Amino acid sequence: MTTPLASQGPARDAASAPGGAVRKRHRRKPTDWIILGAAIVVGIIIAVPFLMILVNSFKSPADYNSGGPLQLPTHLYFDGIVNFWKRVDFPQKLWNSVFISGMVAVLAIIISVLNAYALGIGRVKARLWIIVLFLLANMVPQEALLYPLYFMFKQVGLYDNVWSVIIIFTVIQSAFGTYLLSSVYGTFPKELLEAASLDGASRWTILWRVIVPISRPTLSVLLIFFFIWTWNEFLIPLTFLVSNENQTVPVAISSLQGDRLMDVTTTSASALLGLLPTLVFFLIFQRTLTRGITAGAVK
Amino acid sequence: MTAASTVSSPRPKKRRSQSLLPASSGGGFWWYLLPGFVMLTVVVLVPLVWNVYLSFTSYRGIRPPKWIGLTNWAKLIGDDKFWTSFGNSVAMIVAMVVIPTLLGLLLAAMLFDLIGRKFGGGLASFLRATYYLPQILPAVIAAIVIGWILRPENGALNVILKAVGLGSLQHNWLGSPDTALLSIMGIMVWVQLGYPVVIFMAALQRVDPELYEAAELDGANWLQRFRWITVSIIRPEIFVVTLTCTIAALKVFGPIYTLTRGGPGTSTIVPSYYSYSEFFQTQQVGYGATISTALTLLIVVVAFFFIMAQNHAERSESER
Numbered sequence: 001m002t003t004p005l006a007s008q009g010p011a012r013d014a015a016s017a018p019g020g021a022v023r024k025r026h027r028r029k030p031t032d033w034i035i036l037g038a039a040i041v042v043g044i045i046i047a048v049p050f051l052m053i054l055v056n057s058f059k060s061p062a063d064y065n066s067g068g069p070l071q072l073p074t075h076l077y078f079d080g081i082v083n084f085w086k087r088v089d090f091p092q093k094l095w096n097s098v099f100i101s102g103m104v105a106v107l108a109i110i111i112s113v114l115n116a117y118a119l120g121i122g123r124v125k126a127r128l129w130i131i132v133l134f135l136l137a138n139m140v141p142q143e144a145l146l147y148p149l150y151f152m153f154k155q156v157g158l159y160d161n162v163w164s165v166i167i168i169f170t171v172i173q174s175a176f177g178t179y180l181l182s183s184v185y186g187t188f189p190k191e192l193l194e195a196a197s198l199d200g201a202s203r204w205t206i207l208w209r210v211i212v213p214i215s216r217p218t219l220s221v222l223l224i225f226f227f228i229w230t231w232n233e234f235l236i237p238l239t240f241l242v243s244n245e246n247q248t249v250p251v252a253i254s255s256l257q258g259d260r261l262m263d264v265t266t267t268s269a270s271a272l273l274g275l276l277p278t279l280v281f282f283l284i285f286q287r288t289l290t291r292g293i294t295a296g297a298v299k
Numbered sequence: 300m301t302a303a304s305t306v307s308s309p310r311p312k313k314r315r316s317q318s319l320l321p322a323s324s325g326g327g328f329w330w331y332l333l334p335g336f337v338m339l340t341v342v343v344l345v346p347l348v349w350n351v352y353l354s355f356t357s358y359r360g361i362r363p364p365k366w367i368g369l370t371n372w373a374k375l376i377g378d379d380k381f382w383t384s385f386g387n388s389v390a391m392i393v394a395m396v397v398i399p400t401l402l403g404l405l406l407a408a409m410l411f412d413l414i415g416r417k418f419g420g421g422l423a424s425f426l427r428a429t430y431y432l433p434q435i436l437p438a439v440i441a442a443i444v445i446g447w448i449l450r451p452e453n454g455a456l457n458v459i460l461k462a463v464g465l466g467s468l469q470h471n472w473l474g475s476p477d478t479a480l481l482s483i484m485g486i487m488v489w490v491q492l493g494y495p496v497v498i499f500m501a502a503l504q505r506v507d508p509e510l511y512e513a514a515e516l517d518g519a520n521w522l523q524r525f526r527w528i529t530v531s532i533i534r535p536e537i538f539v540v541t542l543t544c545t546i547a548a549l550k551v552f553g554p555i556y557t558l559t560r561g562g563p564g565t566s567t568i569v570p571s572y573y574s575y576s577e578f579f580q581t582q583q584v585g586y587g588a589t590i591s592t593a594l595t596l597l598i599v600v601v602a603f604f605f606i607m608a609q610n611h612a613e614r615s616e617s618e619r
Contacts, residue, residue, distance in 0.1 A: 002410040027490060028417050035409055036418060041417035044407065046489065049444050050432060052455055068462060069448075069455035119317045122328025130332070137343040139602050141550045143574045143591035147353065147584055148346035170340040174335060186319075193320050201322065203327065232437035235575070250437040254557045257443060264453050271447055274440035282435045288438040 041169060050275070057081060057272040061263045066114075080269035087251045088190075096241075097231055097248040097277070100162050100169070105226040107170040109219060112177025117207050119178065121193070122183025131182050138175035142235050148266060164240045169233065173226045185211065186216055213293065224285050248273060347595070353588035360584050371589040380592060384561075384568045387480060388549050391569065394484035395491045395548040400541055401493025406430065406527045408494070411503040411512060411520070427500055431493035438490060442554035445486045449473050473558055476566040483567055484552060495540045502533035534612065542605040549598055571592045 046074065058068055060077040067074065084090075115134070119127045147170060150159070160223040168213045188211065196210045237248045247255070256262060262270070318328065330403055356364035375381055415423035426607070427512035433441050448455040450469040460468050471483045506528060514524050552571040555561060561576070570590055577587030 032413055032417050035413055039406065039414060039426055043426050044493070046432060047429055049448060049489070052448060053444055056455075063455065068458050070459065094555050111335045111338065117329040117464065120329040123318050124328050124332065126367045134335075134339065135598065135602070138337055139546050139598055140343060141348060141591060141594050141598060143344060143552075143571045143578075143587075144350045144595040145346040145548075146575070146591070147588060148349040150340070150578075152346070167338070168342055171338045175339065175343070178335065188319060190319055197320055205318065207331075228435065232569045233438065234556070235571070238556070238578070250439045250553070251594060253443065254553070254565050257446070257557055264447075264450065267443075267447055267450075269439060271443045274443060275436050278435045278437065278440075279432075282428075282432070282597055 029174055053268050053271045053275070056265055058235060058266050059267040061265050064265050065127040068294060077265070080263075080266040081273065084256075084269050084273060088256065088270075089250075091253075092245060092248055092253045094250045096162060096246060097250075099170070100165055100237075100248060101178070101227045101230040102123055103166045104169040104230040107166070108173035108177055108226050109223050111170065111174035112181050112222065113212060116173065116181030116185045117211065120182040121188060121211065123186075127182070131179055134175045134178040138172060138179065142172075146235070146239060149236075150262055153240065159240060160242050160246060162241065165233075165237055168236055168240075169230045173229060176220055177226070181215070181218065182221070184215060188214075228278065228281060240269070244272075244293050305579060306384040315453050333431075350588050350595075351592050353585055354592045355411050356585045356588075358584040358588075359582050364585065367585070371586050374586065375589050375593060380565050380573065381567065381570070381593075382528045383565045384570045384573045384590075387567060388551075390484055391456065391479055391487060391551050392545055394403065394487040395551075396541055396544040398488050399491040399544065400495050402542070403492060403499060404530070404537070407496045407499035407503065408525050412499050412529065416508070416511075426608050427493075427496055430496045434493040434497075436490070437553070438551075439553040439557045441490045442486055445482075445489065446473060446558045449482055459488045474563060479559055479563060479567045483554060486558075487548075488552070491544065494544070498536050498540055499533055500538040503529065506532050507513065535609070538605065538612070542609075545605075546598055546602055548595065549601070 005187060034216070052069055054062060055072060058078065059073040060079070060139070063074055075219065098251050116122050122249065124130070130223050132249055145168075151166075153159045153161075153164045163197075192210060193206065196206045231248075232250065232255070233248075234250055237251050238254075241251060244252075253270050256270060257267070353364060353560060355366060355368060357367045357370070358364035380396065395494050410423040410427055414426065432601060436444070449472040450458070451474055454472075456472065457469045471476055510528055511524060519527070550571055551569050552575065555567055555569055555572045556575070559567045561572050573592035574594070577583045591614060599615040
């Protein structure tokens with residue numbers, strides 16, 4: 001997975017070269033090359049574990065034992081991946097994770113926008129305290145909510161149901177979203193709001209027709225972050241989704257580690273299957289993600 | 300907050316707490332807070348208070364909790380295992396906050412200021428994407444990836460050490476008390492490094508590139524530009540990154556659960572894993588609640604001081 005990425009580097013660099021030639025280029029001093037070298041070395045150190053997992057997931061255990069972890073597979077061996085795929089019923093786990101994370105991302109954005117509208121633009125009384133409350137809610141360790149939530153969801157019959165996890169994370173993610181969006185909306189250009197208001201737009205209309213479209217870059221970054229954060233969550237899904245068919249990808253994969261049947265290359269394959277989905281989002285959303293959380297701060 | 304002085308309001312003092320929308324008081328906006336607030340109450344506030352209550356009880360999950368006052372808290376103060384877990388949290392802060400923030404600051408400045416300008420933005424963003432890769436993984440999967448390399452018998456690291464003639468350095472990295480914590484720390488540095496780099500680089504885009512060029516023409520060297528332009532402009536992000544990462548470090552659970560379960564012995568135990576095992580393994584719910592309440596208090600105190608410091612810094616900035 002990282003190999004195509006790596007080959008993309010020089011190509012992309014070359015593609016940007018014509019533009020660079022037009023712009024003023026700086027003289028490259030020897031120290032610049034040393035710094036570049038250091039930055040590349042750090043990149044290699046970070047990428048090596050990914051490459052190892054990639055290479056070794058396609059080896060048979062015998063191939064691994066004879067050739068070691070750094071050699072390319074002598075022949076492509078898919079049994080490790082296929083066995084693991086079947087054992088955890090991977091498509092089902094993938095769907096659980098997609099459904100939970102997708103629902104949480106959308107619901108948490110809606111709640112965050114509504115909260116931030118009241119706090120950042122409405123500037124309701126005691127808003128600072130309310131924002132602090134939301135911020136605290138996001139910071140509270142989940143362990144401190146775990147047992148009461150476990151008890152509550154058991155009482156209402158949502159224990160071992162994906163909706164328990166969706167509800168909990170909608171609240172936790174929107175707590176962060178409220179905090180962030182409130183400060184973004186607090187600096188919203190007043191002229192725009194005044195103009196919309198003079199045109200006779202209601203508050204509800206102003207929210208959806210003016211504020212949401214203008215803050216869309218921030219919202220889309222938040223949406224993707226909510227999705228990935230929820231995907232990566234572990235403690236609460238581990239506790240609440242006990243039966244096999246409700247588990248998320250990280251929980252299902254983690255629960256098989258150290259299993260007697262997991263040989264060295266099957267374990268590698270399990271790591272590969274665990275990292276592939278998030279790697280795919282990353283490749284799709286790279287630009288949105290790296291545009292950064294500050295993108296929506298309207299000038 | 301400059302609005303108070305520029306807007307000719309009859310009551311300039313009240314102006315601050317009013318809506319950005321003209322001709323409306325804050326009142327009607329409460330409706331928008333309702334759904335979020337109700338959910339917050341049910342999912343966070345009530346369980347939190349409940350958990351604090353449980354910390355004063357003896358509760359094994361079956362019969363109703365029995366009030367025992369401060370007994371659990373007294374036990375906590377004298378519990379070596381708790382203090383070990385707390386010490387390991389400090390190690391997590393070093394691995395997830397101190398090292399990644401310092402290194403991330405340096406790398407972000409290198410990428411943005413030097414590599415981006417002199418070798419092309421494409422290369423800089425490619426390197427940034429590479430640094431960020433481990434961040435996108437679920438922490439447990441990241442732990443499994445590195446855990447696979449550190450396997451005791453035929454793990455990649457041990458095989459490579461043997462192959463290059465350093466067989467004597469072979470080690471059960473996660474299974475011996477002397478290296479287990481260091482191995483976990485290594486995993487966390489690997490995971491965490493990309494986060495500050497991306498946040499800091501996004502922040503640096505606020506900087507007018509001509510500022511660097513002007514400073515360069517004025518004879519400022521790289522270190523001076525780094526200190527006076529880079530660090531001062533992205534200071535809000537440095538606050539945010541250190542705060543969020545410190546909290547994340549105090550909450551680490553997945554990698555410990557997946558790789559070591561706190562062991563060997565108690566060498567990698569962290570408060571969150573300790574409370575989890577009290578809740579669901581030994582069924583000492585009251586004591587588990589005590590540990591998690593103590594962790595919550597610690598996080599609130601840390602966050603409070605961070606936010607106070609940030610406000611203080613912002614105020615002195617705007618007064619300048």
